[in-house]
């Protein structure tokens with residue numbers, strides 16, 4: 293057996309970090325992070341769908357020199373993994389979003405900052421060179437425009453518009469726990485308007501593609517839509533000049549019963565142009581999940597809950613640890629599949645019945 297640096301008690305996987313986080317988090321907050329909508333069947337399906345995909349590795353391909361480096365919207369990233377937006381990082385750790393941003397920066401990956409961050413977006417951007425900002429488009433279009441302007445001024449590289457939330461998912465754990473408000477001192481800092489008034493984030497059930505068209509006219513920043521699962525919506529997004537998509541079901545927190553993201557990905561990949569940025573999130577927990585996602589047509593994956601586990605367990609170092617665990621696993625998995633770079637992973641490494649995109653209703 294090769295020598296390892298594995299020490300007793302050392303965290304070896306994201307599951308270990310999850311267990312560690314559970315020992316330090318307030319159980320109500322742990323439920324908010326872990327929870328999903330309804331019976332939480334989609335959250336489970338995300339994990340199961342990745343696990344179901346069998347790989348068919350290639351051999352004797354000289355994989356002695358490997359690189360995980362990739363590019364997202366023209367910016368180099370050290371690996372095809374990014375931090376999906378998650379709310380309330382100061383609930384996981386007092387150092388909050390700035391700690392997450394520093395870990396993302398040290399790891400060389402993009403952080404998508406949630407509109408519901410507990411730190412002002414300008415302060416988060418001071419800690420990372422690759423921030424993107426997630427937005428829920430607000431019925432008050434002036435306020436959305438105000439946030440977009442702030443993002444541009446603060447150096448954000450893209451806007452990630454979440455479109456899977458015409459209403460807020462019903463998360464029963466939070467209802468049972470009576471978790472409706474942030475504890476003292478914490479608030480959604482980006483929702484404080486110029487007059488110093490704290491607004492609510494409104495889930496706007498009235499949104500249509502017109503809102504995407506309007507946003508497109510408002511800003512030169514790249515726009516990605518987050519929460520697209522249907523190939524027809526992917527086609528519409530491309531027609532509306534969108535620059536990329538997150539194939540996402542919000543970690544199962546919105547529509548319980550929604551298709552698992554690994555199952556939705558091939559259908560979306562089949563209808564977007566070659567090279568169109570396609571990020572998949574939901575249930576990515578292992579380096580082999582990244583391999584599976586890339587082989588199914590993703591450009592990169594996003595991780596949500598694992599970042600919060602890392603943050604809760606050990607602040608900035610914990611987030612870094614999550615990213616480095618994934619990096620190590622991905623590097624090994626790529627080598628074992630016979631690939632030297634993310635670009636070499638294609639349908640070829642999937643077991644035959646999964647290699648052809650199904651195309652959904654396309």
Ligand SMILES: Cc1cc2nc3c(=O)[nH]c(=O)nc-3n(C[C@H](O)[C@H](O)[C@H](O)COP(=O)(O)O)c2cc1C
Pocket residue numbers: 324325326338376377378379406407408426454518540541542543544545573574575576594595596597598600
């Ligand atoms: C606690 C929590 C908060 C989240 N907050 C946001 C958010 O503010 N905006 C958003 O678009 N998605 C949000 N998401 C969804 C994530 O961006 C992502 O889609 C999901 O977590 C991916 O699944 P995973 O947790 O299995 O990796 C949140 C998810 C969790 C678990």
Ligand SMILES: CCCCCCC(=O)C(=O)O
Pocket residue numbers: 379408493542545
């Ligand atoms: C009213 C606060 C909205 C926070 C949204 C966070 C989120 O998307 C989640 O899944 O939770």
